[in-house]
Amino acid sequence: DVKVTQSSRYLVKRTGEKVFLECVQDMDHENMFWYRQDPGLGLRLIYFSYDVKMKEKGDIPEGYSVSREKKERFSLILESASTNQTSMYLCASSHSLIGEKLFFGSGTQLSVL
């Protein structure tokens, strides 16, 4: 069965800390995505990657960076966490062909204090 795994379900960090959110998929998908979800704002795309070492900015990339050294793993990095980055973070993946279904992980609820 298809699986997208996010390393942490809940995470609490301090302002100014560097934060790493990890995502692994076992479906050999080329595309991987990071979204954040906030009440009233819905899901917003932060970054996506269509191949190893390739990345594209989404709608809200400021304050974030990403890393994709291996096909199955896509990391989201908060360089210096701030309280306005408290959110639910969702990782997703899809096959290379446009028009394929998107598969999501269970999400990481990040609180920055």
Next chain:
Amino acid sequence: KQEVTQIPAALSVPEGENLVLNCSFTDSAIYNLQWFRQDPGKGLTSLLLIQSSQREQTSGRLNASLDKSSGRSTLYIAASQPGDSATYLCAPSGAGSYQLTFGKGTKLSVIP
């Protein structure tokens, strides 16, 4: 920029009722549209994917339709059950793009 609206924001129905969830989008130049389900505090699960050349897709008690020219999609749920209680989101995909634009969802409660 694509904008997606889902009405109503919340819906409560008695068990066994048939219901329709609505989704409208401003840019009709889409490649496909997906309907997702999200349980509280969880990730999203893709329910149905309709390509732009299709009019509808069915999976069990779910039927999704697409009218690209008018910028509308509906999700029909037959014989609703308490286990259908969740938030349902629609997301059209831009033409030639990997990116989806999500609506804010309709929160469905099915009362036993």
